[in-house]
Amino acid sequence: MCEKCSPRTIGRRGLLAGGLALAAAPLLASSAFAQTSPAAPVSPDEALKRLVEGNARYVANKPLNVDHSADRVMRSRGQRPFAAIVACSDSRVVPELVFDQGPGELFIVRVAGNFINEDGLASLEFGAAVLGVKLVVVLGHTSCGAVEATITSIRDKTLPPGHLPSLVNALRPAVYDAMRSNPSDLLAAATAQNAKLNAKLAESTTPILSAQAATGNLKSAAAVYDIGTGKVSFL
Known part of the structure; x- marks a missing residue:
């Protein structure tokens, strides 16, 4: 030796x-x-750009993310989504497809009517403070049944059965705001206003989200997804 x-x-x-x-x-x-894995965005603006470009690919039916088995083992070691999407539970709204993003790239918070409650705020705080998401998008959509049910409830002065009143009450502020301008399409106006109100909430709620926004590490945006065309319009 x-x-x-x-x-x-x-x-x-x-x-x-x-x-x-x-x-x-x-x-x-x-x-x-x-x-x-795709490079993590360095700014909220870059995160937004990635979503806009991804939606353009989806509308053109030219997605990049078609192999969901790729990097599966690597994803088991952790996650680092670059954006959080507050989406409606509507089965026709699939954020990963709508924005052409692969598994592990979007942090999704879903509830019928895409509003932010206490659980949603806690989820977004986790996404921003722990996972490092740079952008929160509140994504409404056309023909939203939750918003339509709220409009009907207000007009008929009735409440739906079960636990549905909690959903209706969460959406009332947006419907009342929209009704003030007497729009020709109240459903569309209320859907947009609901996205705007909750996007504001996403970056103004203390202490975590507002602190992230104050330092420029987090931004929020409101958007509406057109189910018929696939296009997302940022408001």
Whole structure:
């Protein structure tokens, strides 16, 4: 056995080198994950740009994200979504498809009527403070049944059964706001106003979201998805 390879000559220096190599293994794995995933946006504006470009691909039926098995093992090691989407529970609204983003890129909060309640705020706080999302998009959509039900409830001065009144009450402010201008299409106006009100809430709620917004690390945007055309219009 050569003298350099003898166990007696490994000593402290060899053990230190081996320890450093073992310690570096997780970092190398993280580096590999970063290289095989899309680069995380460095600003809220870049995050918005990615969503706009993705929706354009969706409308043109030219998506990039068609292989959802790619990087599955890497995703099991963690997540780093660049944007949060507050979407309606409507089965026709699928944010990952609408914005042509792959698994792990969007942090989705869903509830019928796409409003933000206490649970939604907590989820968005987690997304911003822990996962590092840069943008919150409140995404309304055409022909929203939740908003339409709220309009009917107000006009008929009735409440729906079960737990549905809590949903209607959450959407009332947007409907009342829209009614003041007597729009020709109250459903469309209320849907847009609901997205705007909740987008404002997403970056003004203290302490976490407002602090992120104040430093420029987080922005919010309101948008409406047209189910018929696939296009997302930012308001």
